[in-house]
Amino acid sequence: MNPMKRDVFQAVADPTRRAILILIASQAMTPNALADHFETSRQAVSKHIQFLMECDVIRSDKVGREIYYGLKMDKMDNLRTWFDQLRRQWEDRFEQLDQVLINLKSQQK
């Protein structure tokens, strides 16, 4: 898959990646500290981190000799925007349905 095409949706499509995002949302973490939270190999966790970097939802900061991964909050907000959009479609639809029902009821009387 072309890494350029990766996005926030692919980032959250996997349970391990979601767990990583939740962990680093509270504080930036080193790859070793992250890997300690998972039973899978460090290599597997490292692959997920790489994937998340390609999705552009996390950033790496070098502090001394350590690398810390942190969440790019603005990218995650993007995801929230999609959901809000879908929710608004339904609200919009249902407001129209409210009116249809009002009209039906007035016809019944």
Next chain:
Amino acid sequence: MMDFSIDRENKSVHVRRSFAADQKTVWAAWTQPDLLDKWWAPRPFVAKTKSMDFKVGGRRLYAMMGPNGEEHWALADYTSITPITNFTYLDAFCDADGNLNPDFPRSDWDVHFDGSGDTTEVHVVIKHTRLEDLEMIIKLGFKEGFTLALGHLDELLGQ
């Protein structure tokens, strides 16, 4: 007022909302094409049902018509109907003749009605086969500009 949630584990969207009408009336608004067309499409789109055979094994073929003349065709294949309580269907994107578009995933819809006097609660569950499908639908909805003004209130009030 409206309960909307995305259940990632079950790859489903849940929408729950109460309406100020008895169960029979709300059921009619969901299952009769002329009524459905009045509210199904979020503004600025307009829904137009080309054909609808509301029975198990039957199909609704309809278009979402955009303000610039664009048409997005979709269909619903009804899989179960329990009058005024529940119906389920499999949706799909398609062309004007109902030929399925294989590029888009289908999803399972379950629409449940629970009436109590003059109030009816409707619970919609849209289940996708894959999480990616759900995300694709969300993105598609956004791209096609199914936007979001206050609906067709003006037109309907004027009727």
